[in-house]
Amino acid sequence: MSIIRKYTPLVFLLSLISIFGYSIFQSSFSIVVTFFLLGIVGFTLTIFRQSEKSLFLFVYSLSCFAAVMLAWVYSMEYGVPYWQGGSDELHYEQLGVEFANNFGILDYKAIRGGMVYEWHNSVGYIYFVGILAKFCQLFGEFHTMIPRLSNAFFLSLVSVNLFKLGLRFGMNKKIAFNAALLCGCLPLMIWVSVQKARDILQTYLLLSLVSLWLPIKQTQNINKGFSF
Secondary structure (H helix, E strand, O other), X not given: OHHHXXXXXXXXXXXXXXXXXXXXXXXXXXXXXXXXXXXXXXXXHOOOOHHHHHHHHHHHHHHHHHHHXXXXXXXXXHOOOOHHHXXXXXXXXXXXXXXXXXXXXXXXXXXXXXXXXXXXXXXXXXXXXXXXXXXXOOOOOOOOHHHHHHHHHHXXXXXXXXXXXXXHOOOOHHHHHHHHHXXXXXXXXXXXXXXXXXXXXXXXXXXXXHHHHOOHHHHHHHHOOOOO
């Protein structure tokens, strides 16, 4: 854990430089606002435990840096910051912006059966992107980097939640921390999170549900049958 605390400032500095540089290049002030706002929220949620704070800051900084780098690579390869020039992430973004421009925050039902087919399986994520797009309207125009930074934020909270669950199950603190760090820093996890896929948000919601569903006493009882 001490190694992570040592290198967290460096990783944060790299992400800060990349975010500022990319926002200037894209002329998008909303990118910087989102980066700092999500960072402050995550820092506040983990401020009472040094291990959780270090875990959040490291994963968040690394993911934000990766988001900028991947957008740059895709722009060089395809001319736009989307995999193969546009996939599901572009679909979610276009529908989210359409929702933000034409409907109010409470008009969730306008998406299913109106903007998309009744059987569409990602209405909730479209709505979420639409909320982000509405937020961007306060600072300028929507930018594709905003949902990517949001996913980086949720990936960081996934790591923090895994660490907390590990402790609740009686795992050694170092093992729980390293497992959570490995999850947050896996290339596949970062790659999925910074492409505006809905998987990371779903994972965070599922982990939160598990945390609420398993009371502390129950996890302590379950732990009696395990050894770490």
